[in-house]
Amino acid sequence: MKNTTNLGLSTRCIHAGDSLDGRGGIFTPLYSHSTFGFTDTKSLLDVVEGRVEGSLYTRYGLNPTIQSVERKLAAIENGEVAWVFSSGMAAESATFLAHCKTGDHIICIGDVYGGTYELLDANLPNLGILTTFLLGNEIDKLSASIKSNTRMIFFETPTNPNMEVLDIAKIANAAKKHGVLTVVDNTFATSVNQQPLALGADMVIHSTTKYLGGHSDLTGGVVIGPSKLLAPIWDWRKNLGQIMAPEVAYLLARSLRTLVIRVNAHNEAAQYLAERLVKHPRISKVNYPGLTNFNGHNLAEQQMSGFGGMISFVINGNAEEAAAVVDRLKLFSIAPSLGGVESLITQPITTTHYNLTREERTKRGIVDGMLRISVGLEDIDDLWIDLKQALK
Numbered sequence: 607m608k609n610t611t612n613l614g615l616s617t618r619c620i621h622a623g624d625s626l627d628g629r630g631g632i633f634t635p636l637y638s639h640s641t642f643g644f645t646d647t648k649s650l651l652d653v654v655e656g657r658v659e660g661s662l663y664t665r666y667g668l669n670p671t672i673q674s675v676e677r678k679l680a681a682i683e684n685g686e687v688a689w690v691f692s693s694g695m696a697a698e699s700a701t702f703l704a705h706c707k708t709g710d711h712i713i714c715i716g717d718v719y720g721g722t723y724e725l726l727d728a729n730l731p732n733l734g735i736l737t738t739f740l741l742g743n744e745i746d747k748l749s750a751s752i753k754s755n756t757r758m759i760f761f762e763t764p765t766n767p768n769m770e771v772l773d774i775a776k777i778a779n780a781a782k783k784h785g786v787l788t789v790v791d792n793t794f795a796t797s798v799n800q801q802p803l804a805l806g807a808d809m810v811i812h813s814t815t816k817y818l819g820g821h822s823d824l825t826g827g828v829v830i831g832p833s834k835l836l837a838p839i840w841d842w843r844k845n846l847g848q849i850m851a852p853e854v855a856y857l858l859a860r861s862l863r864t865l866v867i868r869v870n871a872h873n874e875a876a877q878y879l880a881e882r883l884v885k886h887p888r889i890s891k892v893n894y895p896g897l898t899n900f901n902g903h904n905l906a907e908q909q910m911s912g913f914g915g916m917i918s919f920v921i922n923g924n925a926e927e928a929a930a931v932v933d934r935l936k937l938f939s940i941a942p943s944l945g946g947v948e949s950l951i952t953q954p955i956t957t958t959h960y961n962l963t964r965e966e967r968t969k970r971g972i973v974d975g976m977l978r979i980s981v982g983l984e985d986i987d988d989l990w991i992d993l994k995q996a997l998k
């Protein structure tokens with residue numbers, strides 16, 4: 607295996623975790639095998655008892671294709687180890703379950719993915735794990751919200767759909783003072799634009815379904831961090847049976863090799879569109895961290911190296927008029943999800959935030975006229991022409 611320590615991010619995306627496959631193949635092949643054989647009992651025990659890093663059984667994650675993409679992901683996020691999962695939600699749930707038990711407490715800051723909210727708000731309370739939800743502008747209440755049973759602070763940044771930027775270093779610092787773990791969902795920003803571990807977070811989670819996969823053709827998740835914190839998560843993944851399929855791990859490794867150029871292109875295209883949307887007479891507000899007059903811009907400049915491919919904006923008009931804009935688009939597909947090469951649009955009130963009450967939405971600034979786009983990698987002029995005709 608090539609040593610990629612201290613090498614650039616693109617180099618790590620391409621080479622980390624891969625080795626010649628023994629027949630000269632220049633990256634790790636797909637081992638679809640569910641199980642792996644041994645020539646004698648001693649070699650089996652060496653793997654089972656952890657003396658030798660080897661392959662054993664795919665559900666455990668002891669499969670060369672899975673281990674290879676995990677090494678690549680750890681290198682990309684500058685973490686010690688990475689565990690991959692069948693989905694982003696699987697990665698999150700295993701992380702919560704491994705680090706919180708009955709009677710423990712979690713603090714969730716700002717808007718989070720709908721599934722995450724449901725898990726924290728509806729599922730984990732059944733196990734006696736309760737979550738306090740703070741708005742993104744309530745960070746001053748954080749220290750007071752930390753109780754003796756608080757185990758974890760969880761948040762995304764930028765958030766969905768307001769693109770609110772939360773201060774990773776500040777939150778991690780406050781958490782550390784109380785011996786509480788900071789876990790950041792880095793799905794929106796990606797490892798290219800933001801490195802939460804370097805800013806003090808303990809663990810980072812991605813839905814690899816989004817930018818890391820990048821082609822809307824795989825579902826997966828990953829948690830990255832120090833081996834001490836990830837060891838208990840390994841057990842939960844194994845026994846809940848949440849492993850990423852080797853076929854998906856192979857596809858993900860393929861996608862990661864182009865991560866940097868893809869994300870840079872998403873950044874550039876989103877900046878271009880955001881700057882034009884801001885000037886459009888039918889639009890009252892554009893949320894994009896790359897806009898100099900956006901609320902979180904200065905913080906984003908400090909903690910991010912690019913501003914991402916997600917934009918939300920508010921049109922002057924009601925829910926029906928916003929839906930009509932969506933329906934007139936020809937290139938943007940109406941679809942949840944994000945981070946693929948094709949541009950997508952959603953109206954948060956009909957998809958990601960459908961289940962919230964009007965009151966809850968108002969509190970979170972999610973209005974009827976709001977639209978969210980995931981800017982793809984089509985020719986930027988084609989995207990702008992499509993948006994302009996839809997906004998007429």
Ligand SMILES: *Cc1c(COP(=O)(O)O)cnc(C)c1O
Binds near residue numbers: 722813825
């Ligand atoms: C999609 C998403 C998730 C959930 O990931 P799945 O792969 O769909 O399970 C979690 N967090 C964020 C920010 C997401 O966008």
